[in-house]
Amino acid sequence: MAKAIAYGHKRWISLTRFLADGRLEIDNNIAERAMRCVALGRKNWLFAGSKAGGDRAAAIYTVIETAKLNGLEPQAYIADVIAKIAGDWPAARWDELLPWNWRPTVHNVAEAA
Structure with a gap:
């Protein structure tokens, strides 16, 4: 629990920035979903x-x-x-x-x- 609190405290400005600007998302799920096909095909692309x-x-x-x-x-x-x-x-x-x-x-x- 202490590690989680320390993590949040060190990144507090970044974690709360979305509150000041309504255009920002709280997470990056949209970007991660867009990149999913890259991660799934990575091993295939080695060849x-x-x-x-x-x-x-x-x-x-x-x-x-x-x-x-x-x-x-x-x-x-x-x-x-x-x-x-x-x-x-x-x-x-x-x-x-x-x-x-x-x-x-x-x-x-x-x-x-």
Whole structure:
């Protein structure tokens, strides 16, 4: 019990900061839930094959999580972006393909319904 009280006393400002600012959460459960897939797959990712394979896996997981954070369905987003890049999408308009700028094409909307 003494260790718990000492812990709380040493971190009192951090523990009570959420009372002064209503936007702050009392815990970090949201962040931990978002990272759960990383923890679950960690052992599997040890076998990426090579450093380059690990780098590629990290890049695609980043794209997937960024799509999710922007309210997109990752598979539809990635499929559409790959199709556009494979076509004749101009390099000057690549910023439109970023998850926070991307808008589904009429074709993708019809498939989702």
